Amino acid sequence: MKVLYRKLRRGIWSNRGQFFAMALVITIGISLYVAMSNTFSNLGYAQESFYNDNNFADHYFHVVHAPEAVAKQIASIPGVEKVTARIQQDVAVIKADGTRASARLTSYPLPLAEQVNSVALKQGRLFEAYPANGGAEALVDPSYLQANGLNLGENVEIIAEGRQIPLTVVGTAIGPEFVYAIKDLSSMVPDPKTFGIFMIPLNQAQEAFNLPGQINQILVVFTPGADTEAIISHIQDLLSPYGNLASYPRKDQLSHSLLDAELTSGRIMARFFPIIFLAIAAGIQIVLLRRMVRMQRLQIGIMKGLGFSNAAVLFHYSSYALAVCMIGALCGSVLGLLFSQSLNQLYATYFNLPNVEGYHYQVITYSFLLAAAVGMVAGLSGSAPIVNINPAESMRSQPPSKSAHNILERLPSLWQSLSPLWKMSFRSVARNRMRTLVTVGGVVAAVSLLLISFFMNDAIDYMMKQYYQKEMLYDYMVRFDQPVRSSELLAISRMDGVNQVEAFIEIPVKIHYNGRTVEDAVNGQAEGNRLKTPFDSEGNPMAIPEQGIILGEITARKLGAEPGDLITVETTLNRGEPIITELTVVSINRQLLGSVCYTSLAQANRLLHEADVVSGCMLLVDPGHSSTIEAQLSDITGINSIASRQKEIDNITSLLDSSMLFVGIMIFFSLILGLAIIYNSIVMSYNERKKELASLLTMGFTHTEVSGLMLKDTLIQAVPGLIIGLPTGRWLAVVYISSVSTDMFTFPVIISPVSYVLSLLVGLGFVLAGYWLATRGLSSLDMIEMSKYVD
Amino acid sequence: MAKEILVHLQDVTKTYIMGEVSVEALKATSLDILAGEVLVILGPSGSGKSTLLNLIGGMDRLTSGELFFRQQALHSASNSELTQYRRDHIGFVFQFYNLISDLTSYENVELAASLVDDPLSSAEVLEQVGLQERLDHFPAQLSGGEQQRISIARAIVKRPLILLCDEPTGALDYQTGKTILELLLEVNLRHGSTVVIVTHNAAIGAIGDRVIRMSSGRIAEIQINASRATPEGIEW
């Protein structure tokens, strides 16, 4: 068996180019698998343990306000394991430099540890309910602390009930409901400079909001197996006297749903990408082994004649594939773990999760098992023809390869117009069906991966354009603490450099239709507003109706409502009684993230039984005045938040660099896949036809003509591959997007013509590069050697 | 009337160098090849027959000496000049046919025909080698003798001045071998091509105008036959 081992080594060495190319493809496949599986395992484990350690809530109830004692009542319901009652409220923050930010002020009854949605301390110490020197203590999320250059012991200033209240930062902490810390879906990505999580003791929140003994949220953890629906409606009944504003399960919690969406899409990618690379590698291996077996028929016959069993010979040839796969698994695992490290870091910047790190030996084990399985399957099916080799027969010389007429010949006029060299190429491609299939498939895979990569780039482009050049055209969006008279906007419009002020109102509502209820917000736009525009599913801008409502697509889908239907809107402002109004659905708009329902400012006022209130405004300003305007706005205590479009763009752009890196890596990998497949295909066909090619040279064909023949072979396979690759890539993009789409997130598959062209060009690039790599040695074709030997 | 000298070799040597060892496959050889003659090169294995043939055919380069095709100095020709020379003037027939397996008989011949401006008609050439019935067959569907006929048809369709045949009957049975030789002589008569046949079968010498006997890289003897025997008439 030692001899066989040496033969194995020599066999690999003499085909080293091809084995190297395959090992490379497997390395990429395995490294993608390891990198993504490891990272998403990390993320998954971190999520699970973080949720468990901090009693992440199963269900949320929002009320206007209710007595603290209601928590005890709820806790006594069978099936309820834990209850926490708290106050949570978004507040304006005045930063040290006078500018605005906003914070989700979240309060906790003490002791903290046992509470639902408890927090994990990262730095400093926990707050105390009654600090010795008076005042109030807070924890902030580490990203906010870092982004704003705060130190422990410094104060943050919030505005509550129109008063400015200092909170002393005593530590940083993260909580399971703030893993992905965005204010709402319109922000897309976290912006820790302008949005933070502030955590304080419940008693301090009650004082700040002037709600002694009251709370506005109930968080519940159910005992496993409990009849949650019954419990939820029981709790809703209990809470109904206090103004049921909202009730939603964990899966609708903002941070959780986004983290889950990331995990889902990550897990899909962790399977999808490696499978493509491994499948192509397996295909090449099968073809390569079949060729080896054919070429070494005589040797195999001799080995069998010497007494080696079928199984031994089969195993010997399979071990070529296995060896290559194991090398790929080894390199891929190492590379994958390295990638995983940077992916972990990338996720750490998006998600506030502890311990997204570590290596999972199962992932490595799986990667080796996966590679071994690919190697065995490819090896055995590649060398299966060995079983049929008869020692005696193998000694006879083999007739020339059997060619046949192909489909093209059914069109005699076309076929006759081809030169003999083209005919040779077509027949060779048709004769080697398996190889052709693998080559075309490989090119299709590479090109569709290219297209998907470019599409990701397009998607980001599209999103930025749609969002910041079409939907929102304002420089600033200002939101007040609560609805105000529209005359309040006069002060703003009189500021120096303010060119335009457009009023709007946002009203939290429940929409009922046909027995279904969805919590949403109605956005009332003043007549003539043009700084924020809804778009329909075809991407056309829509006019705001004076009466009736434009539903968001997601809300419409959940309700089952269509244009013309009459829906019921119930306001859920946290003061005053809910008001119920019936509205006609005028049309349906599409948002990339989340859902917004539009109506006119006048109609929105009617929903509140008001005539002239607004909750915010959008501004166009002179660029030169923006900082003074921002400062002036910050001084107005009634203003809850000031969003700067430019700052949002900057923030997103800075985060997108890492996605661009990912796109770049995918393009690079697709290129290598394409290169490897073309290289292997040419080398195989070259090796098989060496003798024929040499005989062309003796007849007087030039080297250029002979390598041109190889190019013809390549193009016959690559061109259909390139062309099929484009629709396949688009199709895969559609499948991918629909598999990662969630209630909150959906995306049109819009691929720019440039991406198609680029995919084709890069595809053509790897075809020519592979051709060049493979035919470099062609000039060494030895006519004399070739003329001497039979196969 | 003196026959034209097509190829002239003057003190041609060919030495193969393989690392430390060098093999002198051809030692200071001078020879003229005449238009329209049938030349048989005989000699034991390793005596340099194929080496000589390949040099004449422009497939290999000499180590020293001079080689002319008419006035053209092949010893100093560039690779592309050699290719052009093979394309325009040389037809090769090998022991193992070396047909293109992906082309039919007809297409194999067409392939060669496509190399020159004024080829013979492929169909006629195939008829001449007796394979008009097999135009649409692939090499794998033909017997050895039939494949060799195709390879002859492929060589002559270009109207080469010189047909170089290395062991053309080497892989064939006795009777088939004879018909191939007949075919070669017929080509010589009909098209006036010079035919050079390399073989280790001494009996075949009788069909040539001249017979060159080689031994260890040298021409040992040149024999001129008063008349050529027909392949039918020889025995081996």
Ligand SMILES: Nc1ncnc2c1ncn2[C@@H]1O[C@H](COP(=O)(O)OP(=O)(O)OP(=O)(O)O)[C@@H](O)[C@H]1O
């Ligand atoms: N490419 C090569 N490299 C090294 N030596 C070679 C090469 N080709 C031929 N030789 C050597 O040159 C000598 C002459 O070889 P050649 O092929 O001309 O012999 P031959 O007369 O055709 O023999 P045969 O009848 O066996 O075909 C031999 O000793 C051979 O080993």
Ligand SMILES: [Mg+2]
């Ligand atoms: Mg020889």
